[in-house]
Amino acid sequence: MEFLHLDIIDIALLIFVILCGTFVGMFAGSLPGIGAMVAIVILLPLTYNMEPLFAILLLLATYQAAEYGGSISSITLGIPGTPAATATLMDGTPLARSNSPGKALAYSLTASTMGGVFGAVILTTLAAPMASFALQLSAPEFALIGLLGLAGVGALSSQDITKSLISVVLGLMAATIGMDDFTGALRFTEGFNGLIDGLNIIAVITGVFAISEILTMINKNLNKKRNVDREGKKVRLSLPEMTKTAKPMGIGSITGTIMGIIPGIGPGASSWFAYAIAKKSSKHKEQFGKGSPEGIAAPEAANNASVGGALLPLLTLGIPGSAATAVILGAFVIHGIQPGPEVITNEPALTYGIFVGFFLTTVAMFITGKILTPWFARVLTIPASILVPVILMLSIIGVYTAQSSYFDVWVALILGLCAFFLIKLRFSIPSFVLAFILGPIIESNVRRSLIMSDGSYLIFVTRPYSLVILLMITALILITIITKLNRNKQETTSNSSGISS
Amino acid sequence: MSQKKATYVVLIVLILIGARYWMQANDLSGAANQDTIGPGYFPNVLSIALFVLCGISFLQTLYSKDEEKIELPSKKLLAATIMVTVLFVASVSTFGFFYLQTFLFLLVLFTIYRFSTGMNVRIVAANAAMAFGLSLFFYVVFDLVMTVRF
Known part of the structure; x- marks a missing residue:
C-alpha cells in the first residue's frame, strides 16, 4: 500500500480500525431497534482525533457490517435488526425454523459479502468517470440532484406521503437556521449564539435517530427476555448451495447498487425491490415466503450493495445517498474535507484508501460474520434495560464532543423528544434528516442558478443534463402516485370482497 | 390520545411554527426588497409549502377512518x-x-x-x-x- 503512504504500523492500525467498526456494526445491527444509524452516530465522536482515512473506514465498516447484522435478529428472532433486513425476514425466519438458523445465516452472510464486493467494484470503477462527468455539471444540476434525493426519500420512506413531505419541508426549514452564506444575514436564530452556525448536524442526527430510538425502546418492555436457540448456528454453505443462489445474489447486487446511487432511496427500499425482482424471475416462485434461500440472498445482497452505491454520489458529487452516508459526510467535513468532483484529484491518497479499505470492510464482515455470528445471536438476549443507559450516555458524550457545547446536547434532547412523538404519528425521520443535509446544497445552488440566469427559472429546463434529472424526478413522482393509486384500489377491492363474503 | 387528535395538535403547532418562520422570512432584508434570490426567498417558499401540506394532511386526517390510539405503556x-x-x-x-x-x-x-x-x-x-x-x-x-x- 505504498501509494497510500502507509507503513506497516499504519496498515495494522487500519485493519484494527476496520475490525472494530465491523464488530460494533454487527453488534448494533443485530440488536433490534439500534441498527446502522445509531452505531455510526455512537462511533462518530471516536473519529474526531483520527486520521481522515481511518475515521471514514471505521464508519464504513460499521455501516457495512450493520447491514448484515440486521439479518441475524431477522433470522433467529423474526424481528428485523435494521429496516433493510425486513425483507430478509420473509424467508429467513421460515428457513431458520424448517431447516437450521445457521443455514439461513450463511445465505445471508454470503449474499451480503457478494453485494458488498459488487458495490465496492462499482464504486472503484465508476468513481473517476462519475467525478469527471460531475465537473460538467453546474448549479442547476446540483440543485435538481438534491431535489431528486428529496423526491426519492419523500416517496419511499413513510406510509403517509403527505407527512413524509411535511418532514422534508421541516428538514429544509431546519437547514436554513443560522447565517446566510450569500449575504451574512442571520436567519431564525431567535437570539441564540449557538445557532449562528446553524443546527449542528451531529446534534440533529443523534437527536432524531438515537434519542428518539432510546425513548421508543423505553416505551416497550425494557426487561423482556428473548430466547435464542444455541444450536444450529454454524454459518456454512456448500458450493452447490452457493451456486443455487448466484442469480438472486446478482439481482440483489445490481438492484442494490443502482438504488444506492440514486440519492434518497437507501438500503431499505432496495432490499424490497431486489426481493420482488428475484421472486418474479425465480423458477420456484411458490417457495418465496416459505423459507426460500433465494428470498434471503436477493435482499441481503441488495442492502450491502447499496452501501457502495450510496458512496458514489457522496464521494463524486458531495451528495449523500442515504441518512447513514449523511453522517459519513459529516465525518468528512469535521476533518476539513469536502467530498465532490475534485476530491479524487485533491485527495488521491484518501480516495484510493477508501476504495481499498472498502473492499477490506467486506472481507472483515465475512470473516467476523463467519466466526462471531453465533455469539452475536446470543447477544440478542441482553435486555434493553442495560443497553438504553449505555446508548443514552454515548449519545450525550458524542454530541458534546463534536463542538464541546452543552447547547448542542439540549438541541439533541429536544429534537429527540419531538422525533419520538412524530414517529408515532407516521412522520418520516429519514426524510427530515436527508432534507436537512441536502437543504443547503439545494438552496445555494437554486440561488446560484437564479443569479446565473438573472432570475429566470428556465435555466432548470433548458440545459440538457438538468432536463434529464427533471425527467427522472417527474418519473419518480409519477411512479409514486401510480403505486399509491394501485394500492388504494387493491385495498378497496379486498375490503369490498371481505364485506361481501 | 387518538392518532387523529394528536395529528390535529401537531399540525396546528406546525402551522404556528410556519407562521412565525414566514413572518421572519419576510422581515429578512432580501425579502423586504422583493429580491427573488435574497435570504428570505427560500424560507418563503418553504413556509408556503408547509401551509399547503399541513392543510392537505388536515383534510386527509379529517376524512380518515383510522381510529388507532397512541400507546405509551411506559x-x-x-x-x-x-x-x-x-x-x-x-x-x-x-x-x-x-x-x-x-x-x-x-x-x-x-x-x-x-x-x-x-x-x-x-x-x-x-x-x-x-x-x-x-x-x-x-x-x-x-x-x-x-x-x-x-
Whole structure:
C-alpha cells in the first residue's frame, strides 16, 4: 500500500480500525431497534482525533457490517435488526425454523459479502468517470440532484406521503437556521449564539435517530427476555448451495447498487425491490415466503450493495445517498474535507484508501460474520434495560464532543423528544434528516442558478443534463402516485370482497 | 390520545411554527426588497409549502377512518428518563464533575429500569458495578485517550 503512504504500523492500525467498526456494526445491527444509524452516530465522536482515512473506514465498516447484522435478529428472532433486513425476514425466519438458523445465516452472510464486493467494484470503477462527468455539471444540476434525493426519500420512506413531505419541508426549514452564506444575514436564530452556525448536524442526527430510538425502546418492555436457540448456528454453505443462489445474489447486487446511487432511496427500499425482482424471475416462485434461500440472498445482497452505491454520489458529487452516508459526510467535513468532483484529484491518497479499505470492510464482515455470528445471536438476549443507559450516555458524550457545547446536547434532547412523538404519528425521520443535509446544497445552488440566469427559472429546463434529472424526478413522482393509486384500489377491492363474503 | 387528535395538535403547532418562520422570512432584508434570490426567498417558499401540506394532511386526517390510539405503556419510565437526563445535563453543565455525575446518572437509570425485576443487594451491587465500569471506560476513552474536557 505504498501509494497510500502507509507503513506497516499504519496498515495494522487500519485493519484494527476496520475490525472494530465491523464488530460494533454487527453488534448494533443485530440488536433490534439500534441498527446502522445509531452505531455510526455512537462511533462518530471516536473519529474526531483520527486520521481522515481511518475515521471514514471505521464508519464504513460499521455501516457495512450493520447491514448484515440486521439479518441475524431477522433470522433467529423474526424481528428485523435494521429496516433493510425486513425483507430478509420473509424467508429467513421460515428457513431458520424448517431447516437450521445457521443455514439461513450463511445465505445471508454470503449474499451480503457478494453485494458488498459488487458495490465496492462499482464504486472503484465508476468513481473517476462519475467525478469527471460531475465537473460538467453546474448549479442547476446540483440543485435538481438534491431535489431528486428529496423526491426519492419523500416517496419511499413513510406510509403517509403527505407527512413524509411535511418532514422534508421541516428538514429544509431546519437547514436554513443560522447565517446566510450569500449575504451574512442571520436567519431564525431567535437570539441564540449557538445557532449562528446553524443546527449542528451531529446534534440533529443523534437527536432524531438515537434519542428518539432510546425513548421508543423505553416505551416497550425494557426487561423482556428473548430466547435464542444455541444450536444450529454454524454459518456454512456448500458450493452447490452457493451456486443455487448466484442469480438472486446478482439481482440483489445490481438492484442494490443502482438504488444506492440514486440519492434518497437507501438500503431499505432496495432490499424490497431486489426481493420482488428475484421472486418474479425465480423458477420456484411458490417457495418465496416459505423459507426460500433465494428470498434471503436477493435482499441481503441488495442492502450491502447499496452501501457502495450510496458512496458514489457522496464521494463524486458531495451528495449523500442515504441518512447513514449523511453522517459519513459529516465525518468528512469535521476533518476539513469536502467530498465532490475534485476530491479524487485533491485527495488521491484518501480516495484510493477508501476504495481499498472498502473492499477490506467486506472481507472483515465475512470473516467476523463467519466466526462471531453465533455469539452475536446470543447477544440478542441482553435486555434493553442495560443497553438504553449505555446508548443514552454515548449519545450525550458524542454530541458534546463534536463542538464541546452543552447547547448542542439540549438541541439533541429536544429534537429527540419531538422525533419520538412524530414517529408515532407516521412522520418520516429519514426524510427530515436527508432534507436537512441536502437543504443547503439545494438552496445555494437554486440561488446560484437564479443569479446565473438573472432570475429566470428556465435555466432548470433548458440545459440538457438538468432536463434529464427533471425527467427522472417527474418519473419518480409519477411512479409514486401510480403505486399509491394501485394500492388504494387493491385495498378497496379486498375490503369490498371481505364485506361481501 | 387518538392518532387523529394528536395529528390535529401537531399540525396546528406546525402551522404556528410556519407562521412565525414566514413572518421572519419576510422581515429578512432580501425579502423586504422583493429580491427573488435574497435570504428570505427560500424560507418563503418553504413556509408556503408547509401551509399547503399541513392543510392537505388536515383534510386527509379529517376524512380518515383510522381510529388507532397512541400507546405509551411506559409513561412513567419515559417521564423519569427525561427528567433524570435533563437534571444530569443541567447539573453537569453547571457544576462539572462529569465522570462522578455520569456514575450517578447511570446508577439511577439502571436502578429505575431494573426496578420491576425486584431489588436485592445483588442487583444493586451489579447496577453499581456496571455504572462504575462504564464511567471508567468513558474516562479512559474520552479523557485519557481523546483528551476531551467536559
